[in-house]
Amino acid sequence: MTRPGDRIRRLAARVYGAATMARLIDPIVADLQHEHAEALREGRVWKSRRVRLAGYLALLKVMALHGGSSAESSASRRMIAYAIAITAAVTMLFALPPLFALMTPSTVAAKRLWLLLYITPQAVPLAIPVGVTLGMLSGLGKAALSRRAARVMLIIAIVSSIASFVMMAWVAPATNMAFLETLTGRPVVKGISELTIGELHQRMLNAPHARHLAMMYHARLAFSCATFVLGLFALAVRHCRPLVRVALGVLACVLYVGFYITFTDVGYSDWGQALSPIAVMWLPNVAMTAIAILLALLARVQRVPQGMNL
Amino acid sequence: MVDQRPRVLTLSAKETLILEQLIRDGELYGLQMVAASRGRLKRGTVYVTLGRMEDKGYVTSRQEDAPAEAGGLPRRLYRATPLGRRVLKAWTRAGSRPLMPEFAR
Numbered sequence: 001m002t003r004p005g006d007r008i009r010r011l012a013a014r015v016y017g018a019a020t021m022a023r024l025i026d027p028i029v030a031d032l033q034h035e036h037a038e039a040l041r042e043g044r045v046w047k048s049r050r051v052r053l054a055g056y057l058a059l060l061k062v063m064a065l066h067g068g069s070s071a072e073s074s075a076s077r078r079m080i081a082y083a084i085a086i087t088a089a090v091t092m093l094f095a096l097p098p099l100f101a102l103m104t105p106s107t108v109a110a111k112r113l114w115l116l117l118y119i120t121p122q123a124v125p126l127a128i129p130v131g132v133t134l135g136m137l138s139g140l141g142k143a144a145l146s147r148r149a150a151r152v153m154l155i156i157a158i159v160s161s162i163a164s165f166v167m168m169a170w171v172a173p174a175t176n177m178a179f180l181e182t183l184t185g186r187p188v189v190k191g192i193s194e195l196t197i198g199e200l201h202q203r204m205l206n207a208p209h210a211r212h213l214a215m216m217y218h219a220r221l222a223f224s225c226a227t228f229v230l231g232l233f234a235l236a237v238r239h240c241r242p243l244v245r246v247a248l249g250v251l252a253c254v255l256y257v258g259f260y261i262t263f264t265d266v267g268y269s270d271w272g273q274a275l276s277p278i279a280v281m282w283l284p285n286v287a288m289t290a291i292a293i294l295l296a297l298l299a300r301v302q303r304v305p306q307g308m309n310l
Numbered sequence: 311m312v313d314q315r316p317r318v319l320t321l322s323a324k325e326t327l328i329l330e331q332l333i334r335d336g337e338l339y340g341l342q343m344v345a346a347s348r349g350r351l352k353r354g355t356v357y358v359t360l361g362r363m364e365d366k367g368y369v370t371s372r373q374e375d376a377p378a379e380a381g382g383l384p385r386r387l388y389r390a391t392p393l394g395r396r397v398l399k400a401w402t403r404a405g406s407r408p409l410m411p412e413f414a415r
Contacts, residue, residue, distance in 0.1 A: 035341065
């Protein structure tokens with residue numbers, strides 16, 4: 001029988017040395033298994049689930065932040081802190097201009113606060129890829145060449161992509177609706193941006209010729225992968241000098257996010273009718289992945305013993 | 311080259327809390343310390359702090375004797391070392407100022 005934590009422990013054993021396993025990972029797994037077994041013995045199913053979740057979160061936290069050398073651990077912490085700070089700043093950058101444009105001087109302060117709260121989730125999925133990519137590239141420091149730093153970057157990118165998907169699929173449509181109703185002060189009919197991913201898919205099936213629906217649907221799916229794809233790019237350029245890699249990261253983010261901002265409405269245009277929604281919306285992911293693979297191969301070929309090439 | 315400078319002894323707030331618990335209760339599991347700390351210690355980071363304290367020589371650990379009832383991994387028990395006890399005493403006396411090693415002797 002597999003006990004909780006066994007699989008993640010086996011996975012961790014491939015990554016971390018015996019000392020880290022004995023001092024950090026194994027005690028947490030032991031606590032998790034002990035607490036879980038105790039909860040089951042008492043017949044407390046919900047407690048056992050809560051214990052399992054808390055144990056897994058503790059394991060992930062320790063593995064991400066403390067599993068390696070002190071330089072790697074501080075690099076991981078720095079990457080996460082920078083990613084959060086940049087994401088917050090970019091979120092405000094995307095959220096505030098439309099908010100100020102829509103508000104009138106007579107809008108009361110309490111209403112402004114609600115409007116800000118409702119418009120923020122719309123900006124977060126755009127900000128996450130930028131914040132995470134630049135946060136990783138600027139926070140890497142001297143750990144740029146370590147394999148563990150690369151693994152941490154990949155984990156951050158995957159988790160962020162999942163968070164982006166949840167925001168775009170369900171959270172942002174709901175808050176968009178709330179934003180419109182708060183702004184107008186009356187019930188409004190759902191527009192395309194207020195549809196959840198399921199509702200959008202259903203409308204797309206009901207109206208196969210409405211290309212703007214397909215564009216929006218694939219835009220949401222494809223843009224959910226933004227952090228993962230840009231994370232691959234960040235991995236490929238992590239060997240470059242700090243300034244060069246941050247500059248490359250900025251360029252990649254501007255091109256990638258700019259493409260979606262520009263092309264999301266292409267389904268409404270006449271010439272957009274000729275394009276395949278899947279091809280247009282997944283193009284940046286394919287292109288960025290290809291560039292990342294190419295750069296990684298180039299870096300591998302050119303790498304000198306001390307690294308820091310390109 | 312080996313650093314010959316004397317190591318300055320310090321205790322973070324979490325290390326102080328852990329040492330106080332261990333001196334009061336003897337031998338404890340990590341999770342017991344988390345439970346007794348009323349939120350000041352987290353299950354994700356208590357072992358990081360304990361590992362650092364083992365490196366400094368403030369605590370020592372061993373695996374529990376009997377395997378867990380459900381056949382899980384054996385848990386780890388922690389105990390304060392004589393150095394840990396002396397450092398906590400000197401640290402409290404010095405008003406949380408960094409200590410030179412001789413203060414803990």
